[in-house]
Structure formats: structure tokens, C-alpha cells
Amino acid sequence: xxxxxxxxxxxxxxxxxxxxxxxxxxxxxxxxxxxxxxxxxxxxxxxxxxxxxxxxxxxxxxxxxxxxxxxxxxxxxxxxxxxxxxxxxxxxxxxxxxxxxxxxxxxxxxxxxxxxxxxxxxxxxxxxxxxxxxxxxxxxxxxxxxxxxxxxxxxxxxxxxxxxxxxxxxxxxxxxxxxxxxxxxxxxxxxxxxxxxxxxxxxxxxxxxxxxxxxxxxxxxxxxxxxxxxxxxxxxxxxxxxxxxxxxxxxxxxx
Amino acid sequence: xxxxxxxxxxxxxxxxxxxxxxxxxxxxxxxxxxxxxxxxxxxxxxxxxxxxxxxxxxxxxxxxxxxxxxxxxxxxxxxxxxxxxxxxxxxxxxxxxxxxxxxxxxxxxxxxxxxxxxxxxxxxxxxxxxxxxxxxxxxxxxxxxxxxxxxxxxxxxxxxxxxxxxxxxxxxxxxxxxxxxxxxxxxxxxxxxxxxxxxxxxxxxxxxxxxxxxxxxxxxxxxxxxxxxxxxxxxxxxxxxxxxxxxxxxxxxxx
Numbered sequence: 001x002x003x004x005x006x007x008x009x010x011x012x013x014x015x016x017x018x019x020x021x022x023x024x025x026x027x028x029x030x031x032x033x034x035x036x037x038x039x040x041x042x043x044x045x046x047x048x049x050x051x052x053x054x055x056x057x058x059x060x061x062x063x064x065x066x067x068x069x070x071x072x073x074x075x076x077x078x079x080x081x082x083x084x085x086x087x088x089x090x091x092x093x094x095x096x097x098x099x100x101x102x103x104x105x106x107x108x109x110x111x112x113x114x115x116x117x118x119x120x121x122x123x124x125x126x127x128x129x130x131x132x133x134x135x136x137x138x139x140x141x142x143x144x145x146x147x148x149x150x151x152x153x154x155x156x157x158x159x160x161x162x163x164x165x166x167x168x169x170x171x172x173x174x175x176x177x178x179x180x181x182x183x184x185x186x187x188x189x190x191x192x193x194x195x196x197x198x199x200x201x202x203x204x205x206x207x208x209x210x211x212x213x214x215x216x217x218x219x220x221x222x223x224x225x226x227x228x229x230x231x232x233x234x235x236x237x238x239x240x241x242x243x244x245x246x247x248x249x250x251x252x253x254x255x
Numbered sequence: 256x257x258x259x260x261x262x263x264x265x266x267x268x269x270x271x272x273x274x275x276x277x278x279x280x281x282x283x284x285x286x287x288x289x290x291x292x293x294x295x296x297x298x299x300x301x302x303x304x305x306x307x308x309x310x311x312x313x314x315x316x317x318x319x320x321x322x323x324x325x326x327x328x329x330x331x332x333x334x335x336x337x338x339x340x341x342x343x344x345x346x347x348x349x350x351x352x353x354x355x356x357x358x359x360x361x362x363x364x365x366x367x368x369x370x371x372x373x374x375x376x377x378x379x380x381x382x383x384x385x386x387x388x389x390x391x392x393x394x395x396x397x398x399x400x401x402x403x404x405x406x407x408x409x410x411x412x413x414x415x416x417x418x419x420x421x422x423x424x425x426x427x428x429x430x431x432x433x434x435x436x437x438x439x440x441x442x443x444x445x446x447x448x449x450x451x452x453x454x455x456x457x458x459x460x461x462x463x464x465x466x467x468x469x470x471x472x473x474x475x476x477x478x479x480x481x482x483x484x485x486x487x488x489x490x491x492x493x494x495x496x497x498x499x500x501x502x503x504x505x506x507x508x509x510x
Contacts, residue, residue, distance in 0.1 A: 127478040223382040237495035247478040
């Protein structure tokens with residue numbers, strides 16, 4: 001049985017304030033919960049049917065069987081499967097040494113929780129292990145973000161930092177890239193297989209402060225060039241194209 | 256003043272049933288409404304402040320000034336600007352002759368309204384003028400889709416069709432592509448600058464019936480290949496990468 005207090009506690013995790021206070025976040029659905037169980041400590045696992053549990057479930061500190069009606073009170077989904085994990089947040093550290101060896105992403109105030117989740121999923125697909133977020137970027141532990149990231153958090157580490165400070169630190173030895181409408185055509189310029197790629201806010205792009213420290217501005221050319229079309233791509237669509245292109249050049253082009 | 260009847264009518268447009276019955280849809284925000292005004296007949300334009308109107312607004316059949324409180328009752332936005340257009344749907348036709356000359360998209364049961372809007376915006380960026388949707392794909396006139404498409408509907412035509420019938424019609428002379436986890440690496444196979452690219456449902460990919468008629472299965476390779484990562488990319492992220500690659504090959508690679 002799910003007590004009223006537990007329902008209240010779990011629902012407080014819908015808000016960043018609640019998540020920050022308790023250091024917890026929720027994830028729903030059999031696949032997602034199963035993906036996260038080996039990587040995050042699970043404080044509570046709530047299920048409506050024992051069949052939804054598996055071996056890993058025994059690792060949870062507390063197991064609660066809830067009725068369908070109780071589960072509905074905590075679910076964010078329209079058609080819930082009936083499995084929710086309350087996980088303990090795990091903010092891992094990072095070091096310039098490893099960042100300097102590979103490609104990472106930096107998000108400058110990406111606001112939409114769904115976009116953030118999709119971007120983390122893209123990072124995962126392209127083997128990008130570290131995503132730096134400005135303090136005003138959406139919260140990675142937002143339920144919408146967790147759902148959109150599809151378990152990518154098991155492999156991608158997300159760090160909330162002062163982006164300007166990190167990108168101007170002299171321990172950072174790799175180039176900083178960013179996408180701009182007045183950048184160099186990404187297909188016609190050299191790009192490295194190491195670096196940090198900055199993606200900007202949905203409405204305003206990369207902020208003025210960060211613009212100045214971008215080593216190379218990149219453009220995703222539209223088609224046909226010059227014809228009026230959408231003013232820009234959605235930030236997650238742009239991230240997908242840029243990450244794919246960095247990996248294509250690294251892997252399939254002889255240099 | 257916005258009458259109770261008008262509020263009821265406008266709110267009925269949140270549902271597909273209401274939109275189908277009345278042949279109308281809504282769009283909100285100064286930029287979006289301004290983008291759509293030259294391309295769609297505007298039945299009603301609702302504004303909270305005359306300053307939000309412009310020259311084009313005079314083309315609307317009816318102009319209604321609403322109080323902030325009235326506007327809130329019809330708005331889908333958290334922080335509404337206070338401008339909404341009620342537009343007349345415009346289902347344009349299409350012909351094999353023009354489809355056979357270019358690249359088009361086909362969506363096989365894409366369910367999420369936001370994904371659909373993002374995909375139409377991607378199509379717009381890459382100069383793809385026709386998007387075919389299976390009958391079970393989300394409704395292009397869903398308010399969330401309209402907002403996510405960012406005015407791309409002014410240039411991209413969306414057609415709801417029996418996808419299987421269109422793709423097997425012998426008047427179609429261009430190849431049919433689709434993305435699959437067991438496809439050929441898109442970077443290492445030949446692709447044409449004419450064709451239809453099929454993108455599948457968020458959970459199930461391309462349906463069994465359509466799989467059989469795909470001429471070439473394409474894979475977006477992950478990195479490093481073979482290492483366990485997300486099982487797939489979000490459908491709009493995959494669409495972005497595939498469309499970008501078709502246009503890159505068409506434009507920047509000598510054949």
C-alpha cells in the first residue's frame with residue numbers, strides 16, 4: 001500500500017525544489033527503470049503487479065505494491081505500465097584530463113525538458129560521455145527529461161557548471177565549437193575529433209558572453225541555401241546533425 | 256470581447272474531432288501567426304493589445320479584442336503573448352510528377368505531436384516540400400504540432416494518405432528509403448538525390464507492411480559501433496541526420 005505521505009513525497013519530486021531537497025528523482029516504465037537500476041541507487045520501487053519486477057528489483061531499498069488507483073496518483077503517464085523507481089541522484093565529477101581527449105557537449109540555457117532528454121539520448125548514441133549544462137539549463141532530473149532520455153543517463157554524465165568558467169579555464173586544451181547562422185559551413189571546414197560543442201537556448205541561441213569564446217562557429221547549411229525557410233532548426237535536431245557529422249568525419253574520412 | 260460561445264468554439268479546436276468538424280486550427284504567438292497569415296485564410300484573430308497586430312492582420316475575417324482574462328481561457332501557453340489566429344485548414348493536393356523529381360518524407364505512425372512539428376521544421380530547413388503521413392500519424396493541426404513547427408507549414412505541405420498505396424503505386428519512380436538498426440551504413444552506401452524517406456513510429460519503427468517495400472534500408476551508425484548505447488535515436492533526431500546527409504551528398508559531394 002502506498003501511504004498518503006509517500007504519495008506526497010513522490011509528487012514533490014515533480015518540482016526541482018523537491019528533487020533538490022531530497023536528492024531523489026523518479027523514472028517510470030519497465031524498460032527505463034530496468035535500464036537505470038544498475039547505475040542509480042533505488043530508494044523505493046513501486047509496482048502494481050509483481051510480474052513487472054525482475055532480479056534487479058531486489059536491489060531497491062524498499063519495495064511497495066500499490067493499487068492501480070494509488071499508482072495513478074503518482075504517475076506522470078497517460079497509460080502507466082505500473083512501475084516507478086524513486087532513484088537517488090548521482091552527480092559524478094569530471095576532470096579536464098578526460099575532457100581533453102574526446103568530444104563533449106555544452107548546453108547554454110536549453111529550456112525545454114524534452115529537448116534536454118533528447119540531447120542526452122543523442123549524446124549516448126554518439127558515445128559522448130559528458131554533457132555540461134549552464135545553471136539555467138532545464139533540470140536533467142525533471143520527469144519529462146528522464147522519460148525523453150530513455151535510459152541514456154546510465155551512460156552519459158551531466159554536469160551543471162559555470163559554463164563560461166569551464167570553457168575559459170586554461171586547463172581546457174581542446175577547441176570550443178558552436179552552431180551559428182553566420183558560421184562556417186560544417187561540411188566545408190576542418191573539425192577536430194576532440195572538443196566541446198556548445199548548443200544554445202531555443203529562442204536566443206548561444207549567449208553573448210559565450211559567443212566570444214567560441215573558437216569556431218559552425219553552420220548547418222539549409223537547402224537550397226539562401227531561400228527563405230525556417231529561421232533555425234530545433235536545438236535537438238541541430239545537436240543530432242552536428243554530433244553525427246563530428247563522428248562521421250572522425251570515423252569515415254581519411255585525414 | 257470574446258463571447259462564451261467563441262471561447263467554447265476555440266477550445267473545441269484542441270481536439271482533432273473539433274478541428275475536423277470545423278476545418279479550423281489555432282496558432283499562437285506574434286511570430287507564428289505572422290508567418291502563417293500570408294499562407295492560410297484567417298477566420299478570427301484574437302488579440303489582447305492592438306500593438307500585437309500588423310498590416311497583414313487586416314486580412315483576417317474577424318478581429319476580436321480580448322481581455323487578458325478572456326485570452327487565458329483559450330490559450331495553450333504558460334506565458335501567452337496575447338495573439339491567436341484561428342486559421343482555415345488547407346489540405347493541398349500533390350502529384351507523382353513532382354514527387355518523382357525530389358526528396359520527400361513519409362511518416363509511418365509518428366505519434367508525438369511535438370515530434371511531428373519538429374520533423375516538419377526539419378523538412379522546411381532542408382527544402383523538403385512534401386511530407387506524407389500515414390492515417391495514424393499525429394494530426395498536423397494539433398496545437399502542439401503547430402507550435403513546434405514554427406511556421407514551417409507556410410512552406411511544407413503535409414498529406415494524410417494510405418502510405419502503402421502511395422509507396423507501391425507504379426507511378427512512383429523514385430527509390431523508397433527507411434532507417435533501420437540493421438540497415439546499410441548511410442555513410443558507406445549510395446543514396447540518390449530523389450526519393451522518399453520513410454521514418455517510423457517512436458516505439459515500433461517502420462511497420463511490417465511497409466518494411467517489405469523499402470528499396471534501401473539505411474543505418475545511422477552509432478559511436479563507437481557495437482558498444483551498448485541507447486537502442487535508438489528519437490525519430491526527429493534521426494530525421495534530422497538523414498535529411499542533412501541526403502542534402503550534403505547532393506550538394507557537397509561530386510559524383
